Amino acid sequence: MQETEQSEKDMIGSLLDDDESECSEFRSSITKSQQHSQSPVKSIKDLKESPVLNEDPTYQEFPSADPSNFYITVQPTFIQQRQHSLSHEFHSYMLPQQPIYYPCQDGYFSQKRTKKLQLQTEIDSSISQQCQDQYASLIIQQSFIQGNEYQREKIFKGLVDDLLLLSKHKFGNYVIQKIIENSNQNTRTLIFEQLNSHVLEMSQDKFGCRVVQKLLEFIQNQQKVQLISQLKPYALKLIFDQCGNHVIQKIIDLVTDAEFIIDLVKNNVEKVVSHPYGCRIAQKCLEIFPNDKLQELYISLIPLCERLSFCQYGNYIVQHMINQGPPKGFEVIGKFIKQRIIEVSQDKYGSNVAQRYITLAQDDDIASICKILMNQTIPPMLLILINNSFGNYVMQNFYLKCNEKQKEQIQIQLSKYEEHQFTQFGRHFLQYLARFHAC
Numbered sequence: 001m002q003e004t005e006q007s008e009k010d011m012i013g014s015l016l017d018d019d020e021s022e023c024s025e026f027r028s029s030i031t032k033s034q035q036h037s038q039s040p041v042k043s044i045k046d047l048k049e050s051p052v053l054n055e056d057p058t059y060q061e062f063p064s065a066d067p068s069n070f071y072i073t074v075q076p077t078f079i080q081q082r083q084h085s086l087s088h089e090f091h092s093y094m095l096p097q098q099p100i101y102y103p104c105q106d107g108y109f110s111q112k113r114t115k116k117l118q119l120q121t122e123i124d125s126s127i128s129q130q131c132q133d134q135y136a137s138l139i140i141q142q143s144f145i146q147g148n149e150y151q152r153e154k155i156f157k158g159l160v161d162d163l164l165l166l167s168k169h170k171f172g173n174y175v176i177q178k179i180i181e182n183s184n185q186n187t188r189t190l191i192f193e194q195l196n197s198h199v200l201e202m203s204q205d206k207f208g209c210r211v212v213q214k215l216l217e218f219i220q221n222q223q224k225v226q227l228i229s230q231l232k233p234y235a236l237k238l239i240f241d242q243c244g245n246h247v248i249q250k251i252i253d254l255v256t257d258a259e260f261i262i263d264l265v266k267n268n269v270e271k272v273v274s275h276p277y278g279c280r281i282a283q284k285c286l287e288i289f290p291n292d293k294l295q296e297l298y299i300s301l302i303p304l305c306e307r308l309s310f311c312q313y314g315n316y317i318v319q320h321m322i323n324q325g326p327p328k329g330f331e332v333i334g335k336f337i338k339q340r341i342i343e344v345s346q347d348k349y350g351s352n353v354a355q356r357y358i359t360l361a362q363d364d365d366i367a368s369i370c371k372i373l374m375n376q377t378i379p380p381m382l383l384i385l386i387n388n389s390f391g392n393y394v395m396q397n398f399y400l401k402c403n404e405k406q407k408e409q410i411q412i413q414l415s416k417y418e419e420h421q422f423t424q425f426g427r428h429f430l431q432y433l434a435r436f437h438a439c
Helices: 002-015 020-037 044-049 067-084 088-094 111-118 134-146 149-167 172-182 185-203 208-218 221-239 244-254 259-267 269-273 278-288 295-308 314-324 327-339 341-345 350-360 363-373 381-386 391-401 404-415 424-438
Strands: 101-103 108-110
Touching: 134 149, 134 172, 149 172, 149 185, 172 185, 172 208, 185 208, 185 221, 208 221, 208 244, 221 244, 221 259, 244 259, 244 278, 259 269, 259 278, 259 295, 269 278, 269 295, 278 314, 295 314, 295 327, 314 327, 314 350, 327 341, 327 350, 327 363, 341 350, 341 363, 341 381, 341 391, 350 391, 363 381, 363 391, 363 404, 381 391, 381 404, 381 424, 391 424, 404 424
Parallel strands: none
Antiparallel strands: 101 108
16 A cells, blocks of 8 residues: 555655545546536536546546556546636637638638637627627628528628728728629619719729729619719719729720710820829720720820830820721821830830830831841840840840841841840840751
8 A cells, every 4th residue: 555655746846745535636637527527517617617427438547456457447537637727718618629711802710710700799889899809790691691681681780880980991892892792783773772862972982982892783773873973073083083983994894875975085095094093994995995985096196106105104005006996096106116116125114115015016017117227226126135135125026026137137137237236135035046947
């Protein structure tokens, strides 16, 4: 008996004292703890205070008859007592569970976080307040999509008084968009009636403009006309707005009678096409509207093509006119590119226009450019272009369009130059030629 107690003291260490009575008290406390753990759980409080049940069928209750098995039987109970002082969340985390993940927009959030949100009552926070939380808003969106009519109506009634606030909130706007997508026409009408008078304010808001675009997709045609009538006097202001230009683009995409936007662009063409947001609207007009409605706009753009080719944003308009514009526009652009090929090709933005033109140019146009480049000027034009950081890309594109005779002329001209005359960009062009002929 003394040997057994001595081994127990050595195994447990500081948990047992030399006094035998204290050892007995420790044993009895462990026995009571095990008995308590087998009692039924009646509440969340009981669950927090209760120890983890050992589900191992080979588990042997303390005290063990075998002294060598003492440490094995004491260790689980000791760990359980330590767990009682921790929070319920950490206690649940320690239990071996199959993890469940719920989908969200930017990744996944855990089962623990989901249960915590689901346990929140309406007393703690209203639906409107929950919509302003990153994770709670995701649960509300899923609840609305998968819920029945009663659940959808309950969610909508909980936030109907705060539609404007939520529409401009970084998380709440996603809830409003999902409701517009998945609700019936009556609900959409109620949303439209509440937000129609604030549509200009929302169109200039980073998050509100998304709700306006979603409304334009799903509301009825008569309501679209009313919404656009609210924005029409301020359309030019929205064209130059970082958020509002997206609403104008959506109007061009969805509404057939949006010719008033073409008139706005035409009357302010120089300012619009050289603006970072305005050029998007001009491009959208050229892409969506048929050419018969764009004749006056093209007439306004053609005289500006030469200047817009060197513009950071206007060059995109010129490239679009090369691709899909009228033949007269292509002819005007080609004429000034051939006259100013050196200047255009060496410009950061103009080189994009030159490459686009060369890609679509006819054989006669390519021959004219080749003749210009082969002129015996000092310094040689060909050498100037291939040694330029932008011009060498134009020359690579130009070489692809040349016929065999023209390619041979370029190679002969290049062979006359000495190696020290080529910059790093010129050597890039020579490497391109080597790869081209190796294929």
